[in-house]
Amino acid sequence: MSDTDTRSEPQRRVRGRRRDGERSRNAILREAGRLATVEGINGLSIGRLAEAVGMSKSGLFAHFGSKEELQVETIQAARAVFTAEVIDPALAAPTALERLRRLAENFLRYVEGGLYPGGCFFSSVAAEMAMRPGPVRDGAVQVLADFSGKLETALREAQAEGAIDPSEDTEQLAFELASYLSFANAQFALTQEPGTIERARRALEDRIQEAAAAA
Amino acid sequence: MSDTDTRSEPQRRVRGRRRDGERSRNAILREAGRLATVEGINGLSIGRLAEAVGMSKSGLFAHFGSKEELQVETIQAARAVFTAEVIDPALAAPTALERLRRLAENFLRYVEGGLYPGGCFFSSVAAEMAMRPGPVRDGAVQVLADFSGKLETALREAQAEGAIDPSEDTEQLAFELASYLSFANAQFALTQEPGTIERARRALEDRIQEAAAAA
Numbered sequence: 046m047s048d049t050d051t052r053s054e055p056q057r058r059v060r061g062r063r064r065d066g067e068r069s070r071n072a073i074l075r076e077a078g079r080l081a082t083v084e085g086i087n088g089l090s091i092g093r094l095a096e097a098v099g100m101s102k103s104g105l106f107a108h109f110g111s112k113e114e115l116q117v118e119t120i121q122a123a124r125a126v127f128t129a130e131v132i133d134p135a136l137a138a139p140t141a142l143e144r145l146r147r148l149a150e151n152f153l154r155y156v157e158g159g160l161y162p163g164g165c166f167f168s169s170v171a172a173e174m175a176m177r178p179g180p181v182r183d184g185a186v187q188v189l190a191d192f193s194g195k196l197e198t199a200l201r202e203a204q205a206e207g208a209i210d211p212s213e214d215t216e217q218l219a220f221e222l223a224s225y226l227s228f229a230n231a232q233f234a235l236t237q238e239p240g241t242i243e244r245a246r247r248a249l250e251d252r253i254q255e256a257a258a259a260a
Numbered sequence: 261m262s263d264t265d266t267r268s269e270p271q272r273r274v275r276g277r278r279r280d281g282e283r284s285r286n287a288i289l290r291e292a293g294r295l296a297t298v299e300g301i302n303g304l305s306i307g308r309l310a311e312a313v314g315m316s317k318s319g320l321f322a323h324f325g326s327k328e329e330l331q332v333e334t335i336q337a338a339r340a341v342f343t344a345e346v347i348d349p350a351l352a353a354p355t356a357l358e359r360l361r362r363l364a365e366n367f368l369r370y371v372e373g374g375l376y377p378g379g380c381f382f383s384s385v386a387a388e389m390a391m392r393p394g395p396v397r398d399g400a401v402q403v404l405a406d407f408s409g410k411l412e413t414a415l416r417e418a419q420a421e422g423a424i425d426p427s428e429d430t431e432q433l434a435f436e437l438a439s440y441l442s443f444a445n446a447q448f449a450l451t452q453e454p455g456t457i458e459r460a461r462r463a464l465e466d467r468i469q470e471a472a473a474a475a
Contacts, residue, residue: 083391085300163391168446172387175449176298176378186450220459224443228435231383231442234390235401244435 070108073098074122077115082163082234086116086170086181113180120184123166127188130155132195141202142209142257148196149226149249156230157242164234167192168227193223210259218256225249285323288313289337292330297378297449301331301385301396328395335399338381342403345370347410356417357424357472363411364441364464371445372457379449382407383442408438425474433471440464 076098081089090112095102109115135147156164163169167188174182197219203209209218229245232238291313296304305327310317324330350362371379378384382403389397412434418424424433444460447453 085302085388087300088302169387169390171450172384172446173300175384217459217462220443220456221440221463224439224460224463225436227446228439228442231387231390231446235386241435244432245439247432248436248439 071122073100073105073108074119075126077119078123078126078166079161081116081119082161082166082169085173086119087173087177089116089119091115116181117184120170120181120188124184124188126160127155127167127192130160131192136195140208141199141206142253145196145199145203145222146249146253148192148199149222150246152192152226153229153242153245156233157239164230168230169234193219196222204260208260209256212259213256218252221252222249225252286337288315288320288323289334290341292334293338293341293381294376296331296334297376297381297384300388301334302388302392304331304334306330331396332399335385335396335403339399339403341375342370342382342407345375346407351410355423356414356421357468360411360414360418360437361464361468363407363414364437365461367407367441368444368457368460371448372454379445383445384449408434411437419475423475424471427474428471433467436467437464440467 073094077089077094080094080097084093091105091109092102094115095105098105105115109118131148131151135144135151138144138147152165160166161169167185170181170185171189174185197215200209200213200215200218204211204213204215209215225245225248229241232241288309292304292309295309295312299308306320306324307317309330310320313320320330324333346363346366350359350366353359353362367380375381376384382400385396385400386404389400412430415424415428415430415433419426419428419430424430440460440463444456447456
């Protein structure tokens, strides 16, 4: 259930019972996320989504009051998936260097896992909406910035733990590592070739070992 | 004038005289390219473009028979710009290492020059159309693949000239250099911060020098 759902728990349960046989809100939002990486989040209207999930437009209007509400909730649901699949399992690692490696590896698995046909949901939305200010663009950009920030935090902490050379500029290094991840995602979305993910793995590991070498 | 314009030279001239006061075909296609990186090439209809350039829809229909024709010609015009600004001046350099450096630097200048508000025209279109097969997607992907191919060719030739270490895997190295360019473009489109272009310059130069060191 999303943060912006202000209905009380009993209200939601009643509504849930009324809609037996319809897909759950979360399942609808997952499909909305997939659709957004294929056709663009700007094309994600309640009418288009109704068609894709085989529900009536009025049924979807009961879930989401407007196209923008649907888009914002789709982003929130995708963020929950990203946090659960990429961020949280990485941050559970005991050392900073291991957190760094897991952040990168989890991102690549999330991309090659095919959860979204068009690759990373947020890269897709951010590219599409780059020049269109608003909550949809900002929501996607925020998740990408948080992710880059977590790479850099892990690098700084790894430096403090003596695992990364103190002379490395962690902001620059984070840029380079994020570059491999971002490009692998873009190329994989275009080609579906696993080789592009392997190239990113190799680039990441070479660069991390280079930065660790003198530590 | 684009490759697909099958009108004879005199026909075009007559048509050109008739349309005094209207913008030229090339100026219209430049505006179409700018608009495509802001609103998406899929949203680039003749009606939308007519509004943007202040011409009548019927006037634009005389230039381009259909939305798809307009999109394909927009891509061809953008490719001519990319070839003239990024590729050709780089390939004129006498050594392969210099061709490599100029390909990268010209790309960054093309991005930061702001010719297209949404950054590299082809990265923008490829991201938007990744999951939508057809001539628009294929046209954009082809330009990006050609560019990556030219980076790799320059690297292989630099290796043959003894300027890049023979042990370097040029395909892997091309992936890494293209990553910096691609990520800088995506970040610059989102933030308009010159710092992101500088990070790419530094990443490129560090990596090229590392690859050259043992040569």
